[in-house]
Amino acid sequence: MKLRFALLLTLALSISAIPAYAHHSFAAEFDGTKPVRLVGKITRVEWTNPHTYFYLDVVDAQGKVTNWGVEGASPGALSRRGWKREDLKIGGKVIVEGYRAKDGSNLADGRLVTLPDGRKVYGGSPGDGGPGDDGTDHGSLPGTSK
Amino acid sequence: MSLHALFMALAHSPLGHAMQASKWDFAIVEMVHLLALAVLGGSVLVVDLRLLGVLLKGESARSIGRDLGRLLLGSLLVMILSGVALLSEEAGKCYYSPAFRCKMALLTAATVFYFTLHRRALIHAGSGNPNLWCRLAAAVSLLLWLGVGIAGRVIGLL
């Protein structure tokens, strides 16, 4: 009875909005076949629970500016990996190596982020199955075989 | 087959693929896991509070234990089944997660304790006031199950 109710409620509540906070492993939300390398200036930072986000303006070869979102783990989890909110300065240059969202939107997960001060920090969790995952807290570069 | 290979096999199984691909499938399994958690926790609470001599005094601890034990084991089964499905979605992460390993250790301890010393304590408690050993058994049980719940939460936080 509870499951039927759950299914009915889920059906009733379904909308087409992109979920911002859905629990997911890498595979559920991001596409391992769509690697991205984003270089740009940080425009906005949302250092929030349950997921952090930062946005950057990426300028392509034609000079067109696209704003990309990058999803990260919670503030607590990131701080344990050496990130601080202050590391993401507005206007600072950041390099994001990661994978694009499955729905094709300008959203990526920050697997390997080069912060404005030059430090490289890893954005995945050990064993989450995403590229760069080698079962440790440091990861390896996206694209290396796993 | 090594433990790591077992986890990877689960991740690559049809169940694993289904859980990884669909966010709503995963959400529904999570919800079932959560509802079963509430029922499991409630049964554990009432049984152990009786064993502590806090409520339903005068009623047979053994009967209460046996009666609610069906609810407890039923919800535990649902949690294990839904838990395996959840595991198949992030097997690699759980394999490496100290919180997951801790949870499994506590779950094993809680379950073994339930079927052995805890059962004996319920029988021993009878319908009167429980002695120190019975109350200790209740306290251990409550702590172990609480530990399982907390460790489960920490998996997602690390």
Place this chain on the structure above:
Amino acid sequence: MPILQHLCQLLYDSSFGTMIRESNNAFPIIESVHVLSITLLFGTIAILDLRMLGLVLRPIPITRVAQAVLPLTWSGFVVSFVSGFLLFWAEAAKNYSNPAFRAKLVLLALAGLNPLIFHTSIYRRVHQWESLHISPWRARAAAIASLTLWSGVIIAGRAIAYF
């Protein structure tokens, strides 16, 4: 902006709400307390509901089960409510437009109304039926409503993350 939305925005923008939302540990701890409190709240009331449906603890009169369980349920409700309010404070502006959150509040209100109706009607005569293994249909209806509505609250609560 509608006044309710304005209030939510005020809470969201407040330093207290922001502190929780951007915290390393406070948010995860409050959220964990909130999630685990469902055992105290739903897990215990479910036992009373199941007793009324004649599925557990049949030899024990309803009044004794209620006496044992209701203080736990109330404690669970207080913990859920306080932790839930803190989470809401941190996320208020986002929750305002979240359909799962709105559904959760509606279901919560109904889940609170159900025992109110129950206790002022059929339960008044409980001493007439407290020892029955299966309670009268009005009590069983209240039990089913309770199980369904609280399950709905928990499900909607989990769904918040998906919208």
